[in-house]
Amino acid sequence: MTERIVATFNVGSSSIKVAAYAATPAGGLGPRVLRAELAGLPDAPKLSAVAANSDMACAFLARADISDLRLAALAPRLIAALEAALGQPLAALGHRVVQGGRHNHASRTATPELIAELDSLCALAPDHQPYNLSAVRAVDAARPDLAQTLSFDTAFHRTQPRIAQLYALPRALTDSGILRYGYHGLSYAHIARHLPERLPAHRHQRTLAVHLGSGSSLCAILEGRSISTSMGFSAMSGIPMATRCGDIDPGLLLYLMSDRHMSAADVSQMLRKQSGLLGVSGISGDLRVLEASGMPEAEEAIALFVYRIVRECGSHISALGGIDALVFTGGVGENSRHVRAGIAAGLAWAGIRIDPDANAKAAPLLSPPGSPVSVFVLPADEESEIARDCLALL
Template sequence: MELLAIGHRVVHGGADRKTPAKVDAPLLAALEALAPFAPLHQPHNLAGIRAAMAAFPGVPQVACFDTAFHRDQPFVRDTYALPRAFHDEGVRRYGFHGLSYAFIAGELARTAPKLAEGRVVVAHLGSGASMCAISGGRSVASTMGFSALDGLPMGTRSGQIDPGVLLYLMQQKNMSATEISDLLYKKSGLLGLSGLSNDMRRLEAAGTPEAAAAIDHFVYRCQREIGSLAAAMAGIDALVFTGGIGENARQVRLAICDRLAWMGIEVDPARNAANERLISPDGARTQVLVIPTNEELVIARAAAAIARRDR
């Protein structure tokens, strides 16, 4: 069996990379420069590329970027309300989990083309969690911004937080940048709220008030973000759950949808319990679906396409 190419997930591709790319020395150096933007992921992604280059010399290495799916945003959606120079230097909203969103968009186009042309909120819920508003197959808005810390609370990451809290931690608690980074990336989210675990399954089984509060906060933040993303598209035609929590945590899905009936979002309890693909009732104004993601397939297809192109 001939090895044609090796594909890699790279969390951060920067502001201009919209498509997968064959890895060479200049690209590798550019991706290394982005490591401060994604310190939890980028160094490990690049270490994998280097290991593959050493083990399989001469085999094309293809980088697939989690930021690429979101790179067509206009300035008003891409920027923060900081002096323009910061945006020009790369301090902007990037969005992540793009490989997952690309798969879901493609799967909808393949299986439900009319729905794919509409307004869809995709909830990629797992240890890392985000949501994306997709209209006509293209990203309109995402809960993650400059970093993979933003947006929803996650397994160990805080999600959205008032910048004033960080100033307080520095000025009043004398915490260093390293200590704050460790707090936000590794000690917050579901783990920090529950004091028990970052695993939704353990929290659901725990039965403690702290675990229940952590789940309730996660559900509340999901509900708020779904409303925000629907507003960015001026409506919603479908909600898609994916990722480890989205695909498997039936009670969490039910709780998220519980207060969204005003958006036409309803869940059929039997379909949800059976983990069916369509979990909304027949005739519901907004379809609710569960679609397993497959980022690896997106990467494999991209690597194969570049290998064929360069033969």
Template sequence: MPGQHAVLVLNAGSSSIKFGLFDCSSGAASRLALAGGEVDGIGGTDGIDGAMTFAVDGAAPRTLRRGDGDPYRAALAPVIEWLREAWPNVRLAAVAHRVVHGGRHYFEPTVVDDAVLSELRTLIPLAPLHQPHNIDAIDTMRAACPGVPQVAVFDTGFHRTLPRIEQLLPLPHSWFDEGVRRYGFHGLSYEFLTIALDEAFGELARGRVIAAHLGSGASLCALRGLVSVATTMGFSALDGLMMSTRCGSIDPGVVLHMIDVRGLSHEALGTLLYHHSGLQGVSGLSGDPRVLLAQEDKNERAKEALELYVHRIVRETGALAAVLGGLDMLVFTAGIGEHSAPIRARVCGALALFGIELDDDANRANAHVISRPTSRVKVVVEPTNEAWIAARAAWSLVGGQARLA
């Protein structure tokens, strides 16, 4: 198809880059990617030693070895080569990048120039697990694809609707003016859910909804009228729920104790809270619920970690339901939310006071609706599609210009 417009979406992490190519020739970004894949095994400054897996129209995965040099340049070079060789007729309208933190200035999708990139670097301390890698990918693609707009799509953007009272922290007010406030994350995932739920359930989806994004990172979002009114993650992606390796909400006094009594440095403290806490820290075994579920009958720490994980989800769900004034729909998404029937069953069992009645067979089958018809709360499993949201946003921003080019 000569002149076929498309958007390449990159979701860059510390050890992997997920990518997808979305056709825009119809005047809108297609919901399903033309093709996509993932680069695994991105190493540190000494280069990478891993493989990139291409899933192109159901073809068998291909493995490519990596050389030395800059890790992100080396990781993205095969993606660019694949794009040129496999899709020679595609005109790349934009590269869309999921960027975790937009701070207090960036909510809408934004074409990245030198000034924007410089400001995004100042936000690295707010999202140290993600922001540096998001920026590395943008920097690399700007050099590799001159003239192609690099569009940042912000995870914090969806939560711009949070009421001021939800954004405020109980700290001196001047800090709020300087950007120390609750932002919320996983916004691309929640934005997709609002579209999918509205299509599937109409008026019910516009009621009192709590969405649970349960992956290696985890958060809850309270939705009313399909907009965010409260969420568990706040100033940083450490807040809220217990996660695979992140602690979630803890007493700030514990942090002071770690510094004053244990003598932890800033770096050591960050490593502990981001990488050695959560399910991994409590269990001492793994941050993966599948591993812990398989071990809980014979490993007390694995059992306790799962109990705490579910307890924190239940407690925060109850708090958000109070903010909403009730609950009409509970939605599970992301890796754990979409695939772990035991975790969903335990959460829903503890939330039975809201009138949740789970259909055990539907839950085990990962069905779309997993509640019984008599349940007062509809419980849904909705696979997320963050990449399409990023493609859609980028095309909305640059599509008109691309069609004229």
């Protein structure tokens, strides 16, 4: 290949997603040339890859060495396998970083000072941030010649009015950085960018985006800008998720620690890993497993999930002053027709209707002709946003 190529890393505790994109002659984002995922970490790692050129995907899989799953070894080896498959060096590598803090409103080039600043925010996203930053450090140690950029999940929400970011806490705590940050910003940025392009005939000024996956949230997007979102200070807040609790009475947490004698570490583990769909069902945090189960506990977990989403939707429709478009994205939003149907039924009061046949097929447009609110399914694509940011910084 002769085009300039940038790659993206989306590193979490259980998976690493890698993608490579060609740049256009003008320096903009061109086509994706390869996408790979190492899933099932750390116990059952499985590497897969797809590319427009099947030989390239095969070459990547043949070269990728995943015998050592420590990021210090794994990240540079994935880069080496990618460059071998491409037949040329990368121009740069862009990373997803979940928490960017108060002052990072856009993507930035990685520096030791910035990494140190972001390291102090790990407590806000303990299941993501340490892995994000470890990958940056690993690549820098092995390939100091390779430029790295950072794209923040919180940046998209920094356009929100100050009032939407505040908690009713003492001002000194607010001034120290205890705010509603919001997450999944790269996914929402993709929706804000591509919805008008893909469906220009539809009104989209007041868009409610619903990102449903192992982590789930909602975002009210007014004329392309975030004005409110369901997640707040941490990625545990908002609606229930696969294993995370969502919003919870702070008095309950005080009770668990004072009367049930649970430690802060025990409470953290429960809220992050043992709650949500898994906690309510006692079966699984995977919605696919619950939908196939038929057990009453599974049905109750799904019903609670949908109920809480519908309630949260009402809040953000109010913030928007109405709604023109509803967008489903994320693994659950894109694939669960039952969840989409339940949410649509709960929002019928807002003029939301979906065609059952279109919903069964997960068609791009779910709402029937003449509906007052357009309802869409738009696949999540955080990687293209990271690549776009990376090219813009080069």
